[in-house]
Amino acid sequence: MPDLILYTDSSPNGFKITVALEELGLPYELRHVRIEQGEHRLTEFLRLNPHGRIPVLVDQGSNIVLFESAAILLYLAEKTQRLLPDAPQQRWAAITWLMFHASSTGPILGQRVHYEIFDKQSDPAVARRFRTLTEQAFATLDNQLKDNHWLAGDTYSIADIATFGWMHIARLIAFDFNQFSHLSTWYQRMTERPAVQRGISLPHPATGP
Secondary structure, three states, X not given: OOOEEEEXXXXXXXXXXXXXXXXHOOOEXXXXXXXXXXXXXXXXHHOOOOXXXXXXXXXXXXXXXXXXXXXHHHHHHHHHOOXXXXXXXXXXXXXXXXXXXXXXXXXXXHHHHHHHHHOOOOXXXXXXXXXXXXXXXXXXXXXXXXXXXXXXXXXXXXXXXHHHHHHHHHHHOOOOOOOOHHHHHHHHHHHOOHHHHHXXXXXXXXXXX
């Protein structure tokens, strides 16, 4: 039985960790938490993450339980000494863009999905605001990728994996970012990686609204 147990569902935050584990080739056990059935609110899951969100990673060998996708990505990178550049400048660039995703890109896209797709009674002004914020985040990523193959420079990292999780959902639900050519090229580069293809199929592929 592998030391690593991943509790997850088919969501942008979940895909970040399945992609990372597939990239690293680490053995792990996947336990599907079916959010639509309320399994994330069950007592046994709340013992792992009191906030009731996926993903959760349990490392039985180290007796460590982690939630929040950025924290899990950092843990896996530190554990394996992979997916973070060695050079300090690029290493901190990767961490910076990971945090940009955690504090800006992910939350903004999440709110846009809610107000534009699911909340049919929402104020149109709120939806427009999150659409504008989304475009600003896309522009920021596009500018970074103008002169960089990956977000941290020449080296593929957890920053790319984190960002792809939500960009995959954005593409799936037709949040168009084709006008951002560098971001679009990077996205295509990501989709061609075999580990990414495997990661976004676990526990099962996401579907549109």
